[in-house]
Ligand SMILES: Nc1ncnc2c1ncn2[C@@H]1O[C@H](COP(=O)(O)OP(=O)(O)OP(=O)(O)O)[C@@H](O)[C@H]1O
């Protein structure tokens with residue numbers, strides 16, 4: 192234990208006298224996250240929203256004698272081949288289920304078609320518009336806007352097609368010399384004429400779309416959460432890589448020779464080096480998360496705990512994230528032949544995890560993201576920030592990373608040092 | 611005097627990447643007593659560092675046994691390692707830490723603390739004459755200064771055995787002198803056993819009680835300087851430069867009859883105008899003959915301008931054992 196603490200302390204004090212390293216560890220992620228979230232507000236924090244944007248559709252429309260627009264809406268959204276909307280819509284039985292999916296971030300938006308959609312669209316305007324509701328998430332504003340645009344585009348198209356069919360019916364009736372009422376049936380004809388008698392009635396008098404946002408648990412959602420978490424873990428990976436690489440640097444510089452020649456066991460030495468990396472990363476993350484809380488509070492003008500109030504869970508996520516990050520750094524160093532190689536491999540892996548985990552402003556929906564420690568960590572922090580509690584899958588995943596990678600790197604290092 | 615380090619049948623084979631194996635050390639035996647300085651002298655790649663690494667417990671031998679103050683290194687590595695101080699071939703210090711911080715850290719790694727550690731550090735900083743630079747970062751030091759801290763770090767826990775792997779590599783002559791003086795002090799005043807590797811025969815000659823000559827992983831000769839030199843049974847060379855005048859032939863004849871002289875030849879040198887020439891004498895015990903030679907020259911009226919004695923040294927021992935020069 193003495194050797195462990197000594198080596199850890201020795202690593203830490205050397206790191207803390209390295210100004211460049213400190214800038215990389217603290218100033219860079221703070222500055223980047225703050226600048227991005229100030230510049231883009233809540234907008235850029237999202238996944239690439241164009242591709243497979245998940246949407247839940249609740250179709251309560253009962254149709255009208257002339258048309259069933261709800262069904263058409265459903266068909267168009269759910270059939271990707273019909274129109275390129277980029278939406279990945281699933282039809283859900285009721286509003287409650289849909290909002291549940293939205294809360295769990297399974298879908299980015301919910302579209303609810305009202306019972307009277309078709310009747311309002313085909314009936315006279317004076318009965319008041321049908322209300323198509325769009326519910327979005329506060330952290331997915333871009334997605335909300337896209338879904339809104341697509342949905343209102345569809346409704347526009349429906350009213351356009353309605354006008355066309357009206358023209359067609361009357362055209363046919365005139366040509367055949369048959370009263371239009373006989374073509375459509377009396378009720379439908381009455382409706383159609385009623386709507387035609389009011390040709391100025393614009394679409395927005397027949398249907399409106401209201402947009403609301405899911406309430407995020409208590410405190411308003413802060414873009415710093417998404418940027419802060421992904422940037423912090425991104426830079427923590429750099430720290431872990433750098434610190435673990437110091438094992439190889441000590442080999443190159445010969446100080447490892449002294450350590451190995453001292454009366455401490457090999458496993459103590461290696462555990463100490465990984466331990467110091469863990470402490471370093473944990474320290475960095477804790478400081479960054481505190482700093483983000485400070486910045487968030489400054490921006491809001493009052494004290495806001497942007498990471499939520501559950502200190503215990505925050506600690507769990509911090510520990511698991513630090514452990515996963517540390518062992519990723521350790522594994523890279525264990526595989527690499529030289530400090531230089533470790534730096535290069537480490538950068539590649541860090542970049543990979545940053546890209547797939549959402550550090551660069553877009554979030555993948557593909558399962559590839561599950562390979563990224565940034566994803567697992569940031570997702571858990573966002574969950575906590577939202578007031579949620581569902582972090583244990585993430586903690587488990589990151590502990591899994593830590594156990595597997597930690598074990599492999601220890602074995603590789605022990606083998607390397609017992610020539 | 612008791613045995614500090616005893617090595618028998620020690621060997622190391624490295625598996626190389628190409629599939630061939632490198633026999634870096636090939637079954638060597640030696641013994642170093644307490645208070646003795648034993649040099650391992652050999653050219654680059656001879657296996658010096660590999661040997662040091664094995665007897666420090668850094669590299670596991672492929673075969674053979676190592677005993678440190680009677681402790682079997684393989685069986686009790688931690689206890690054995692505690693007795694050893696090492697001065698690695700490369701400078702093994704943390705550049706961003708000060709000299710004092712480096713010594714403090716390595717001292718603590720060996721379990722030292724408090725006042726005893728502090729006073730040991732001061733003692734060593736005085737010893738390597740770096741007390742005034744103690745609080746400067748090692749990265750700001752000159753090569754020679756770093757070498758001295760490197761030595762101090764190996765001594766921090768007052769080991770009874772010290773391994774020094776080419777501790778003067780890459781330093782200027784002045785710093786080398788200082789380091790060699792430090793080592794002489796260590797040996798004489800502190801009585802610790804030192805195993806010293808070098809590829810410089812002057813260093814081995816100056817410092818060693820005994821020398822082991824290592825080449826291609828094999829210890830080809832071990833002994834005191836005198837015994838090694840005696841072993842090659844080579845004559846001393848005496849070079850006498852003469853100015854013009856006197857009876858040179860009679861002088862030469864006189865030289866050839868002297869006791870121990872096996873040959874004496876006249877060689878003309880450089881400038882024929884001056885008529886100066888050189889006589890080369892091969893003899894055993896050349897040093898004893900010098901007064902006699904000068905006397906004979908005086909008797910024959912031959913003016914001697916210089917006399918140079920070349921005794922066989924480790925260089926010639928190496929040459930005669932391997933057919934190669936120590937320095938390529
Ligand atoms: N880790 C290793 N793997 C493979 N071969 C090695 C290894 N270490 C040393 N060797 C080889 O073993 C031989 C002896 O090397 P060693 O470093 O012991 O020589 P040395 O006498 O210390 O040389 P120098 O004077 O250059 O320091 C060399 O041929 C070297 O290439």
Ligand SMILES: [Mg+2]
Nearest residue numbers: 658659660699
């Ligand atoms: Mg060497």
